[in-house]
Amino acid sequence: MRYLLSIGFFLAASLPAPIPQLLGQTGGAPPAPPPVLRAYQGLAQEIVSGDGARAMVDFMDPSYRVPGNRAYNSAIQEVARALEAAGYAEESEAEEARLTYRIETREMSRPAWDPIQASLGIVGRERPLMTLETNINLMAAYSHSIPGGGVEAELVDVGRGSPQDFEGKDVRGKVVLGDGSTGQLFRRAVQEHGALGVLAYRLSSFNRPEVNRTIAVMSSIPYDQEAEAWGLAISLNARDELRNALAAGPVRVRVEVESDIYPSEELTLVADVRGTVAPEERFVYCAHVQESGANDNATGVAALTEVARVFGEGVRAGTFDPQRTISMIWGDEISSTRRYLEEDAERMEGIRWGLSLDMVGEDTQKTGGTFLIEKMPDPSAVWTRGDDRHTEWGGRPMTVEQMVPHYFNDYVLGRCQSQAAATGWAVGTNPYEGGSDHVPFLRAGIPGILLWHFTDQFYHTDGDRLEMVSAETLENSSVCAAVSAMALTTADAELASYLIEELEHSAQRRLGRESQLGRSALEAGGDYAEQRLILATWTQWYLSAIRTTEDIQVGGPSPAVLSRIDRALDTVAEAGREAIGNLGGG
Secondary structure, eight states: OOOOOOHHHHHHHSOSSOOSSOGGGTOSSOOOOOHHHHHHHHHHHHHOOHHHHHHHHHHHOSOOBOTTSHHHHHHHHHHHHHHHHTTOEEGGGOTTOSEEEEEEEEEOSSOEEEEEEEEEEETTOSSOSEETTTOTTSBOBTOOOOGGGOEEEEEEEOTTOOGGGGTTOOOTTSEEEEESOHHHHHIIIIIITOOSEEEEEOOOGGGOTTTSTTOOBOOBOOOOTTTOOEEEEEOHHHHHHHHHHHHTSOOEEEEEEEEEEEOOEEEEEEEEEOOSSEEEEEEEEEEEOOBSBTTTBHHHHHHHHHHHHHHHHHHHHTSOOOSEEEEEEEESTTHHHHHHHHSOHHHHHTEEEEEEEOSOOBOHHHHOSEEEEEOSSOGGGTSOOTTOOOOTTOOOOOOGGGOOOOTHHHHHHHHHHHHHHHHOOOEEEEOOOOOSTHHHHHHTTOOEEEEEEEOOTTTTBTTOOGGGBOHHHHHHHHHHHHHHHHHHTTOOHHHHHHHHHHHHHHHHHHHHHHHHHHHHHHHTTOOHHHHHHHHHHHHHHHHHHHHGGGGSSTTSOOHHHHHHHHHHHHHHHHHHHHHHHTTOOO
């Protein structure tokens, strides 16, 4: 039978007394994957090259990639060359080909920007405090060149840079030092008070500035044609040296800034692997090109290129024959994905899944953190407990009404866990937080997930360089990502039934863990009604997620698949009742 049951149903129908053995405690042994999944994983493992992906990261690093600038466009062109080598043809020249790519061009609201050289020093001292050569993030994006090769000016410290910190200080024609956002300090010091430029220090605690004392954060300032000023993002060492010097008396600094600001177009690269049966249905990948880091996000660009190679070589060899279309986007974070969804309503109607690859190559022995799958909103984003934890990037509490029940969370986790079982790779998950290319999918009502790493101590800093990138991690991430689309774009009744069983197993395991957590909470004096609500919500979430599996099989669910869905609904509904019953009578 079909289920569309409310949370209230489980609160009313749950068993009133404890049950000796909790059905959902482990969910039993996970189902064995069918041969086709093992074959896809083997094919991806054979084709993906972690060293090749790292070589592409090397090509892009170090560079400060801003939409329209030379480094950004060079990365796009390098991906296009790799696609051609993998058998993709330029779309306008081979419209009927299965493997195609195109480079889209768009006007930009502001010009492109390139950093050329910059330095900061204290007048009277021989050695500079910082240079662009050692700190690629020293110059804030959209800083203008300083005419005449540089400027010497008095330094004024405004502390945290609040409006009150400017009171009684004359900063006109001077250089301003402050803690906080480079852009915010620029607006106050330059645009409101007439300063020449700003020196801003801002690092998050997870960047470990007390250890990484020479790194600077990526930053930008408003594009201001009238002021033609500049901003520098400085390290903790540089800030401390400047303040120590100020403590001894007036300080003059010498700043050199050279940049290139010029008209350009924004490029977006889109590649397609055309499906044979349902080409209007799509699995879409995204990897953003902009940023100044190696892991963020040259690794995502490189990993998605490896994924494209898997599809290209598989299609040409006849070992992979997708029946749904696979699309891949390399472009500006969030905006390229949003445009892809909004500019073609018919195309968007057929998009079934979205997967963002962002910071997927960390050498975690150096960066810290772990590989993570950021889930679509599920109850762990409402009640974050047990093994579920938000990252230091930060998540906001969500409501039950914001949940997005779907099998995609557990499905992608399953593909990554299969790769982990083969290689020893560490895989984790985190509740929904947002902030990358999975967001436009979710806002459009399309399942969307993020593959990433956190906490990376070099996130958004110029410590994020090639030596922080692992070829092994890139290989694992690429294989997991590739298999995720390979299965869903070819799923027959057998594979769909397996994935439903896999989801059923995941639901039982989750309900078992949540019941144990609920009992521990009650023993610690927790509220019984709340614990019942948590379990009822998880049960309803998984029942709704199971119903979404009707779209897995290409061409629609067969009677056998519909029957398997019904059995999964029965099993999970019973597991939910037993999990609630195990809480006791309240």
